[in-house]
Amino acid sequence: xxxxxxSALALALAPGxxxxxxxxxxxxxxxxxxxWSSPPTTRTAPYAAAPMQRSVTPNNPSPGYGGYNxxxxxxxxxxMSGLMGGLIGAGLGGLLLGHGFFGGMMGFGGFLGFLLQIFxxxxxxxxxxxxxxxxxxxxxxxxxxxxRSGAPPVGGGFAQPSGPPPLQIGPQDYQAFEQQLxxxxxxxxxxxxxxLRALVTPEMLGYFSEQLADQASRGVRNEVTNVRLLQGDxxxxxxxxxREYASVAMRFSMVDVTVDANGxxxxxxxxxxxxxxELWTFVRSPGGQWILxxxxxxx
Numbered sequence: 594x595x596x597x598x599x600s601a602l603a604l605a606l607a608p609g610x611x612x613x614x615x616x617x618x619x620x621x622x623x624x625x626x627x628x629w630s631s632p633p634t635t636r637t638a639p640y641a642a643a644p645m646q647r648s649v650t651p652n653n654p655s656p657g658y659g660g661y662n663x664x665x666x667x668x669x670x671x672x673m674s675g676l677m678g679g680l681i682g683a684g685l686g687g688l689l690l691g692h693g694f695f696g697g698m699m700g701f702g703g704f705l706g707f708l709l710q711i712f713x714x715x716x717x718x719x720x721x722x723x724x725x726x727x728x729x730x731x732x733x734x735x736x737x738x739x740x741r742s743g744a745p746p747v748g749g750g751f752a753q754p755s756g757p758p759p760l761q762i763g764p765q766d767y768q769a770f771e772q773q774l775x776x777x778x779x780x781x782x783x784x785x786x787x788x789l790r791a792l793v794t795p796e797m798l799g800y801f802s803e804q805l806a807d808q809a810s811r812g813v814r815n816e817v818t819n820v821r822l823l824q825g826d827x828x829x830x831x832x833x834x835x836r837e838y839a840s841v842a843m844r845f846s847m848v849d850v851t852v853d854a855n856g857x858x859x860x861x862x863x864x865x866x867x868x869x870x871e872l873w874t875f876v877r878s879p880g881g882q883w884i885l886x887x888x889x890x891x892x
Contacts, residue, residue, distance in 0.1 A: 613815035613851050613860065614869065615781035615888075617804050621647040622797050622887025624840060624874045625833045628652075632828040632872055638842035638891035642872045645889070649796050760830040762839055769883050770841050770875060771822045777885060778817040778847065781805070793885040794876065812854045819866070820847045828872060837877050842891065844870040 620643040624632075628650040631641045773792060780788035784805050790798055808814055822845050829840040846868045850861030861867075874887035 613808075614817045614847065614849055615778050615801065615804075616871065618869075618890060619647075620645050620887075620889040621800050622794070622874065622885075622889075623648050623650045624887050625650075625831075625836065625838050625876070627829065627831070627838070627840075628887070632840045632842075632874075632889070635826045635828050635842045637824050637826050637844050638828070638870055638872055640892045642889040643892050645887070647800065648887075760832055760837055760839070762827055762830050766839065766883065767825070767841075770825070770839075770843070770873070773875065773883060773885060774822060774843060774845060774873070775820045778820045782814075782816040782818065784809075784814065791884075797885055797887070808851075813851050813859060814853075815849070815851045818848045820845055821866075823868065832879075835878060837879055838874060838886070839883070840872055840874040840887075842870065842872050844868060 622628075622645070628645060628648050629652050631644065634640060777789065777792050780792065781801065786798070786802060786805070789801055793801065822843060825841055825843040827839065828842050829838075831838055846866040848861075848863060848865070849867050850858050850863050853859050870891040872889040872891060873885060874889075875883040876886040877883045
């Protein structure tokens with residue numbers, strides 16, 4: 594019975610201790626209008642990223658970015674759609690029978706009847722165009738998407754994407770992304786919320802605070818050290834208003850251990866490097882400092 598209880602406790606703790614690094618192996622944060630769309634795949638992350646599990650961004654499209662709120666895709670009343678379909682059907686029947694569009698049913702004649710026919714024909718054309726648009730598949734992706742890198746992966750750095758990007762991302766930006774990766778993991782390991790505040794958005798700080806509080810309540814601390822970027826490339830970069838975004842795929846190694854209040858290791862191996870591949874999205878004001886706004890797991 595004692596052994597069974599210990600095994601059950603270990604299984605209960607395992608999901609909470611595994612992937613205990615900053616982010617906890619989850620996907621959360623915001624990517625502006627791209628929050629609920631998957632970043633393009635890259636050499637570093639060749640499979641679609643996991644969708645967001647938590648975000649302050651509403652999970653519905655905004656006008657101008659496609660979806661049901663875009664022009665031509667607005668909600669329609671079932672009554673009005675049925676009425677329009679019936680009227681158009683009756684009008685077509687009148688034309689086929691030689692009475693004109695609604696001529697036999699409504700009894701309108703002369704110039705007024707002619708204008709009415711023209712008006713109803715215009716409505717018919719708009720109705721058919723609307724049906725065609727609603728039945729056509731939407732284009733995948735969004736504006737300002739970088740092309741996938743055609744260059745070989747660069748160990749310890751980022752491979753530049755090909756094609757003219759809508760938002761220029763240069764060597765200094767890539768260096769900043771790598772430094773942010775290391776600085777955030779270091780502040781996370783120290784449970785230093787003040788340091789994290791300068792490195793991440795308020796939303797991400799809230800998620801990290803929850804995770805660190807959960808560790809504290811269980812009497813454990815996750816420590817991530819010796820973080821090394823092994824490979825990385827740009828997935829997507831774009832501008833929205835006075836914000837610039839960049840989503841980068843990063844494969845990195847680290848020593849990831851979890852210790853209890855007495856310093857005893859309860860998960861991980863201090864002599865072994867483990868690897869992880871994630872997509873980190875950074876945001877900044879033009880010319881400002883990049884800060885972390887989202888983490889997504891590469892699947």
